[in-house]
Amino acid sequence: MPAEGYIQVRVYTSTAQIPLEGTAVVILDDEGNLLATRLTNSSGQIEPVAVRVPDLADSQTPDYQGQPFTKVIVRAQHPYYEQIRVDGTQVFAGITTLQPLEMIPIPLYPEQYGQYEEFDIPSQDL
Secondary structure (H helix, E strand, C coil), rough: EEEEEEEEEEEECCCEECCCCEEEEEEEECCCCEEEEEECCCCCCCCCCEEEEHHHHHCCCCCCCCCCCEEEEEEEEEEEEEEEEEEEEEEECCCEEEEEEEEHHHHHHHCCCCEEEEEEECCCCC
């Protein structure tokens, strides 16, 4: 029986981790279906988004086949910053996964306008 886990995104800029308000964040399932869209608040965060995940009890049996988590895709876009796409963010039952995103100002790299900085998170060996 499916359970719920949560994903929360925190968007910031610079190594000082300055929160970036007004960033559009899109959460998609692993097949590209839309789960949620949000704008970051003054702390650079979105409210946690519920995600259907495998039941925790199923993954704690020795003969369980499969992954005990659900992978999601996180995209972030702000008009003055390079876009980011993260594939493979893992969400577990009963847990809030925090996905930090550091955005780079476009004036530093104007040739990057309209392109995504992409990250792919490999699955854990559990």
